[in-house]
Amino acid sequence: MTGRIRHTEPAFGGEYRRHARSELGSALLAVLLFAEVGSSLVGAGTVFFACIVFAWLVLPAVVGFKNVLDAGCFFMLVSLGIVVVVSAAS
Numbered sequence: 710m711t712g713r714i715r716h717t718e719p720a721f722g723g724e725y726r727r728h729a730r731s732e733l734g735s736a737l738l739a740v741l742l743f744a745e746v747g748s749s750l751v752g753a754g755t756v757f758f759a760c761i762v763f764a765w766l767v768l769p770a771v772v773g774f775k776n777v778l779d780a781g782c783f784f785m786l787v788s789l790g791i792v793v794v795v796s797a798a799s
Contacts, residue, residue, distance in 0.1 A: 734771030738764060738784070745788055749795040761788060 741760045748756035764784055772780040 734767055737767055738771065741767075742787060742791070745791050746795065749791055750799070761785075 741764045745757055745760045748754070748760065761784075765781060768780050768784065769777050
């Protein structure tokens, strides 16, 4: 043994797995956040809601089922921040 601690589960964002799937999922979540910003600026609440629902469907593929609630809560806080900033700016 080299004295190192072995990780048995992937870290947040899939650094342990090194698959393109997690990178693609992270890019898709970033696109969904930009779509939320755009729909908030335009006032399209249905598109905003659809982005949030689709993000919750993508999250298990990106972070795994074990961390989906933590990542989902973080995503929802970011979405709430988008709503607050856009409403304050307009």
